[in-house]
Structures are given as C-alpha cells and as structure tokens.
Amino acid sequence: DGGITQSPKYLFRKEGQNVTLSCEQNLNHDAMYWYRQDPGQGLRLIYYSQIVNDFQKGDIAEGYSVSREKKESFPLTVTSAQKNPTAFYLCASSIGGGGEQYFGPGTRLTVT
Amino acid sequence: QQQVKQSPQSLIVQKGGISIINCAYENTAFDYFPWYQQFPGKGPALLIAIRPDVSEKKEGRFTISFNKSAKQFSLHIMDSQPGDSATYFCAATSSGGSNYKLTFGKGTLLTVNP
Numbered sequence: 160d161g162g163i164t165q166s167p168k169y170l171f172r173k174e175g176q177n178v179t180l181s182c183e184q185n186l187n188h189d190a191m192y193w194y195r196q197d198p199g200q201g202l203r204l205i206y207y208s209q210i211v212n213d214f215q216k217g218d219i220a221e222g223y224s225v226s227r228e229k230k231e232s233f234p235l236t237v238t239s240a241q242k243n244p245t246a247f248y249l250c251a252s253s254i255g256g257g258g259e260q261y262f263g264p265g266t267r268l269t270v271t
Numbered sequence: 272q273q274q275v276k277q278s279p280q281s282l283i284v285q286k287g288g289i290s291i292i293n294c295a296y297e298n299t300a301f302d303y304f305p306w307y308q309q310f311p312g313k314g315p316a317l318l319i320a321i322r323p324d325v326s327e328k329k330e331g332r333f334t335i336s337f338n339k340s341a342k343q344f345s346l347h348i349m350d351s352q353p354g355d356s357a358t359y360f361c362a363a364t365s366s367g368g369s370n371y372k373l374t375f376g377k378g379t380l381l382t383v384n385p
Contacts, residue, residue: 262314
C-alpha cells in the first residue's frame with residue numbers, strides 16, 4: 160500500500176533530551192513537510208523539503224532540525240531548545256508545490 | 272495577508288441537517304483551496320478541493336462554494352451523519368510551482384448528534 164508512515168505513534172521523553180520522529184513515504188513524492196498541531200492552533204509548518212538534500216524553515220522552525228538524505232525519508236529532531244515540545248506532529252508529502260498534501264497518521268510527543 | 276480565517280470554531284448539527292463551515296482569505300494570489308477532515312488521533316485527510324475557475328464543486332454530500340470577489344469559500348455537508356463528526360480544516364495556497372506552503376485555518380470541530 161502506498162502512503163506515509165510515522166513512528167512511533169506515541170513518544171515520551173524527559174525534558175532536556177533530543178528526540179527524533181520518523182517519517183517515511185512510498186508515494187514517490189518529491190516534497191515532504193513537518194507540521195505541529197496544538198489544540199485550537201490548527202496546523203503550523205515547521206520545516207519542508209522540496210527535494211533531497213534541501214530543506215527550508217517553516218513558520219515555527221526554532222528548536223527543530225531536519226535532514227533529507229533520501230527521497231523517502233524526512234526525520235524531524237525535536238531538540239532540547241524547543242521550549243514547548245509536547246504536541247501532535249504530522250508529516251506530509253506532495254508531488255510538487257502548490258497542490259495536494261497527503262498526511263501521515265501523526266506522532267504524539269509528550270515531554271515531561 | 273497570509274491568514275485564512277475559519278468559522279465557526281465548533282458546530283453541533285442534528286443528523287440529517289446541513290453543516291456549513293466558512294473560510295475567508297486575504298491573499299489574492301491564492302488559487303487552490305482544499306478542505307481536510309481529521310478524526311481524533313489521526314492525520315488530516317484531503318476531502319475536497321476547488322480552484323477559482325468554478326464557483327461550486329460537489330462530491331457526494333460535500334460541496335465547496337467559492338466567492339472570488341468576497342474572497343470567501345465554504346464547505347457544506349448535506350444530510351450530516353454522526354460519522355461526519357470530526358475536525359475540518361480549510362486551507363489555501365497559490366499553485367505556482369515554487370510555492371510549497373499551505374495556509375490552514377484553525378479548524379472547526381463538527382459534532383453530528385444522532
């Protein structure tokens with residue numbers, strides 16, 4: 160089945176630890192995205208990548224880092240510099256720009 | 272100018288009724304308007320989308336109405352069912368090839384009572 164997978168579904172970390180969220184797609188899409196979702200806030204763009212080995216900051220990139228070494232994979236690291244890391248994180252992909260984005264099932268990160 | 276304003280924040284409808292969610296935008300460069308449906312604990316799923324060359328698009332019980340001059344678009348869910356209970360997000364973008372950002376509304380929590 161084609162789609163986007165995110166793992167794990169739930170993730171718990173202690174404050175001060177970096178944590179990496181996985182996102183894999185087998186849709187052969189060039190572009191991939193990371194969003195953060197908080198109650199009442201909608202979806203906010205963290206980082207996006209148009210093509211392998213290239214990525215751009217979104218609206219709330221501070222405290223996050225990404226890499227895009229393979230077309231299929233776009234991992235997100237939540238660093239200890241992110242002041243409020245507890246959230247629902249969504250990965251998405253698209254064929255190119257300006258059109259449909261398809262979302263993964265999300266990872267709920269809880270930092271205590 | 273990049274905002275998309277969505278209303279209402281929450282909506283309760285009886286089974287069989289019509290659910291209406293509205294969105295307004297400011298950026299006249301926006302020319303692609305998708306709606307996403309999200310169930311609790313799941314990722315959003317693309318529901319229906321419209322481009323401004325048409326004023327209405329219908330897919331089953333879901334209809335998007337688009338008013339270019341008012342810079343508004345809305346989602347109508349006819350014969351609403353309890354299974355439609357979810358959060359709905361409108362979004363907008365300009366479909367020029369170099370633009371990769373979708374601007375989302377803040378969402379509407381729809382509850383359809385049986």
